[in-house]
Amino acid sequence: MNRDFTFTFGGAVSCVHIQGDTPSIGDIMDSAGKGASKAVLVCDTHTAPIARRILGDHPAPLCILQPGETSKNWASIEAVLRTGKDAGLARDGLFIGIGGGVVSDMTAFAASIYMRGAKLCLVSTSLLGMADAALGGKTGFDLFGMKNLAGTFYPAPLIYMPIAALSSLPGREWKSGMAELIKTAVLDNADEGGAFLALLASLKPLLQDLPISPRVLQGSLEPLVACIARSVGIKGRIVESDPQETGGERALLNLGHTFGHALESSAGLGRISHGEAVAWGMARACGLGRGLGITPKERGDALAELLRAFGYETAAPHPLMGDPRVFMKAIQGDKKKKAGKLNFVVPAQTGAVMVCGEQVDPGLLARVIGGVS
């Protein structure tokens, strides 16, 4: 099942290895290349067993964070930096993040600022990490209640995606990661026949009975690995074309995220999983695109049906949305604003397009979000 990718993000090379099992720390230190003299491992309490397996009897220290979005904060970053400092890492020291999106984002951010940039390897253990977070260099943590308010662009030169790690993934995490896979499939311009979306739909039985038993996982390995590999390929190529989201193409990867991030904020960070928020956000983006005459009805309907089939909430307003004014304030704080104007990504005939917020009638936006008077 091994698949290897090499991307170049604005001069930084990123190698991705999709493989069966986790690498050993020896494999990682060898692949991290010359000069990585010392390493620290970062994980959370869920991924600590995987981290200990990777570590073996190597003396590198382990920094174990609390899991989940609520610990994606400066205190966690400081804990990672302190582990590096106490272990005597210099600028050529290696930070190895072992976990899902949260551990990836935080380890990569800490590495990016440690002595102005240390070495970095990510071992992605969740579907969300493999489908999205580990690849492309976006790092960050939440601040003042805003998702990823602080962050950097710092692509990991070395990324492992060990499929075996998914066998211990909680059900909620499967659902969170699947939404990012669906998002990438919607963005896939080459997917005119809808083959990628159909492949994803074939994974539905996988999510019927969560968490997935190792036997069921084993039986669905082939299409699952194919979906992850296709997603890695699509996202990698988009990021290669616009590494720091200056040109516009990378911003398309935010499909569902403008609405989704605002939902995460207004519900209270950590109350709804990132992927579930993004899935709901994609349904909103379809509604907006329909209202603007951009998203074809059949495409919007098919996507909504797929999302519902995977058990995502697609109706507006979202039951966890809370105060609509808080939601609207959060959406106004979106990072993708330019010259004070919001931008939205909406599905088109194929792929998706960016729409300038000025073209969006406030009444249409309110109807799409729901509950906003």
Place this chain on the structure above:
Amino acid sequence: MNRDFTFTFGGAVSCVHIQGDTPSIGDIMDSAGKGASKAVLVCDTHTAPIARRILGDHPAPLCILQPGETSKNWASIEAVLRTGKDAGLARDGLFIGIGGGVVSDMTAFAASIYMRGAKLCLVSTSLLGMADAALGGKTGFDLFGMKNLAGTFYPAPLIYMPIAALSSLPGREWKSGMAELIKTAVLDNADEGGAFLALLASLKPLLQDLPISPRVLQGSLEPLVACIARSVGIKGRIVESDPQETGGERALLNLGHTFGHALESSAGLGRISHGEAVAWGMARACGLGRGLGITPKERGDALAELLRAFGYETAAPHPLMGDPRVFMKAIQGDKKKKAGKLNFVVPAQTGAVMVCGEQVDPGLLARVIGGVS
């Protein structure tokens, strides 16, 4: 007296304007180019009057930090980020740092992580800022007692050096900045005749009676501006050749800093000014270079004499060094270590060279530092 420079640091363009007076916020917003829709100003209690003059009646908020090395910490960074967030800055918002090295380092770091990178302008109001800190993209703050443990490379696209700001500079700050000017002159390979060092020596009367009166400053404007401009040119070209200190040439700018940073740490951050520590560090580098047969005796003697003439402590051990074991531990934590090995920059026949720590006999190192048994 206006001098303008344009550098390219690995794809990032940095424009430097040496000029008489401070720019207005209107000038800055115009020069910051399209799309900088909102701005926040960052200063410390010393530079707040300058910041208010720049601001005029513009509604941008002012974030006033406590001055000095002891406030170069995460709490200050968070205050800057919060000001940006509360003012509704998006990724295209502009952070304007008005102050010396500490304000420059912190504003630039905050801008570099705000929504993964916002716009940045630095108005350098101290000699240290003009001679060194504002230019070249190194940002950072102190953590766990270690200088600049956390930081990024984030060159400011727009830098002003208003000479008038120096008229309110405290005496200690003059002394701190002069050391970085001397360092740059030592590094100047083109200065075989020692013209730059002689020009600096001509500024000695300026520092006899600190703080400098506006009348004395006015009388020495021409050589002072010439020294700052020459320093900007030399540093800019070195950084252009090695923007992120990967190739080795930029590391030469750390002349005096391996010893100096360790002294700052062991004395207790903020107890000795950065420049005074660097001056002492340069005297150590000369001693080391002499012991290794790299620094010619005459050059080492001339530099030590110049440093003493400016009133710098050049003897070892330094009276504020404190526990030599703390000093040695700090030196071992130096960011420039590679594969666990320290590196030192020492003056050569012209310019300076990097010496691998392995070539340095521990006994020689102990004698050079002094007080180490």
